[in-house]
């Protein structure tokens with residue numbers, strides 16, 4: 001039962017809208033789970049499985065470029 005609840009909690013993943021992103025790196029610094037890294041000055045999702053769905057990244061993005069999508073797996 002615990003496993004099921006844990007999986008339900010992780011159903012959402014961040015998605016960066018490239019058109020809006022200014023590559024400021026705020027989401028990379030703000031994420032407590034290390035989900036993002038700056039790659040060639042662009043934020044990249046490198047550890048999607050570590051995302052807890054806390055949405056701190058989106059709250060810290062000054063350009064509203066982070067949205068959440070449902071995991072397909």
Ligand code: SF4
Pocket residue numbers: 014030031032033034035036050051052053054055056057058
């Ligand atoms: S929702 Fe939380 S854990 Fe997931 S990427 Fe954003 S800040 Fe990191």
Ligand code: SF4
Pocket residue numbers: 016020021022023024025026027028043060061062063064065066
């Ligand atoms: S905080 Fe927003 S604008 Fe800054 S790098 Fe992340 S997605 Fe791009």
